[in-house]
């Protein structure tokens with residue numbers, strides 16, 4: 769998997785930071801995470817201690833969060849469906865998009 773240091777997401781430059789320890793992905797160190805998107809800081813944090821496949825899925829997952837954060841219409845829709853469904857939707861989209869990218873040689 770490519771490990772980009774920056775990503776241009778809808779015109780916004782995000783830094784991508786990698787941490788071996790999943791606890792370090794959470795800036796507060798409270799819970800182990802595969803990934804985290806902090807759009808206000810234009811930052812995506814990924815656990816590099818997980819498998820290549822999990823890192824790929826996490827990166828796609830956090831990119832989807834960033835896209836939603838950059839798009840006011842999607843932000844409004846996500847507020848309506850609530851946080852749990854929002855996370856479930858992002859997780860499902862990330863898994864399906866990641867699989868499609870890999871099957872078509874667009875990733876890895």
Ligand SMILES: [Zn+2]
Pocket residue numbers: 829833855858859
């Ligand atoms: Zn998420």
